[in-house]
Amino acid sequence: MTTSTTRPVPKTTLRRLAPVGFKAHPARGRFNSTFFWGMGGYINWHMHKSKAKVYADLPSSVVELGSGVGANLRYLPAGARLTAIEPNPYMHARLRRAARRRRVDLEIRSVVGERIDLPDASAEAVISSLVLCTVTDPAAVLAEIRRILRPGGRFSFAEHVVAKPRTPTRWSQRILRRPWAWVFEGCSCERDLTSLVRSAGFTSVDVYPYRIHSPFVPFNTHIAGTAIA
Numbered sequence: 001m002t003t004s005t006t007r008p009v010p011k012t013t014l015r016r017l018a019p020v021g022f023k024a025h026p027a028r029g030r031f032n033s034t035f036f037w038g039m040g041g042y043i044n045w046h047m048h049k050s051k052a053k054v055y056a057d058l059p060s061s062v063v064e065l066g067s068g069v070g071a072n073l074r075y076l077p078a079g080a081r082l083t084a085i086e087p088n089p090y091m092h093a094r095l096r097r098a099a100r101r102r103r104v105d106l107e108i109r110s111v112v113g114e115r116i117d118l119p120d121a122s123a124e125a126v127i128s129s130l131v132l133c134t135v136t137d138p139a140a141v142l143a144e145i146r147r148i149l150r151p152g153g154r155f156s157f158a159e160h161v162v163a164k165p166r167t168p169t170r171w172s173q174r175i176l177r178r179p180w181a182w183v184f185e186g187c188s189c190e191r192d193l194t195s196l197v198r199s200a201g202f203t204s205v206d207v208y209p210y211r212i213h214s215p216f217v218p219f220n221t222h223i224a225g226t227a228i229a
């Protein structure tokens with residue numbers, strides 16, 4: 001299912017608009033949309049240096065997984081076209097408004113990253129931030145990213161990951177995993193995404209770890225990088 005930028009959807013039908021494979025929750029969906037809209041600046045303040053590095057020189061047409069309310073629009077070149085793979089209908093209105101403000105030509109495809117409705121080898125660049133932690137099957141999503149990228153195309157990502165064993169951050173990730181996943185609609189702080197990206201069959205992978213210092217302790221261990229199809 002694809003929704004365009006020009007036709008806002010009546011609020012009452014939002015839940016029914018979620019694609020197969022994604023459960024839209026009215027309360028948590030709205031909470032997460034508001035949370036990432038309100039906290040986006042703060043989160044980006046922590047992640048900006050890495051994002052600026054891995055999203056540098058993006059082409060004028062980009063596919064983004066889980067665009068949320070538009071945290072990464074600022075990294076797109078002027079006049080860019082963004083295809084947003086965003087299954088959560090509660091994100092769409094804010095994402096559309098943000099795209100209009102940034103003059104980005106937006107197309108929302110309301111499908112899950114595990115089943116992207118784009119042809120093989122059709123994308124020059126795919127980006128994501130804070131999404132591989134939340135998707136149901138990150139290996140399937142990475143396979144889809146590889147499928148839609150043209151040979152030589154790039155996947156640039158900034159994600160949060162599992163901490164090193166026997167560290168306070170790792171303990172907090174373990175202890176808080178259930179309430180965290182409940183509040184943030186399936187988000188796991190326990191994924192080793194470095195290994196997953198490295199084993200996803202890309203031609204080359206350049207990834208580095210870094211740490212942020214936020215009060216959301218389970219969220220503080222990050223990676224950023226680029227994988228070439």
Ligand SMILES: C[S@@+](CC[C@H](N)C(=O)[O-])C[C@H]1O[C@@H](n2cnc3c(N)ncnc32)[C@H](O)[C@@H]1O
Nearest residue numbers: 066067068071088112113129130131134135136
């Ligand atoms: C933590 S938010 C991050 C949003 C945005 N990328 C950012 O950095 O602020 C996770 C996003 O992934 C989306 N998402 C969840 N499951 C997904 C899936 N299976 N495929 C694609 N996107 C998904 C959610 O709807 C949400 O917008």
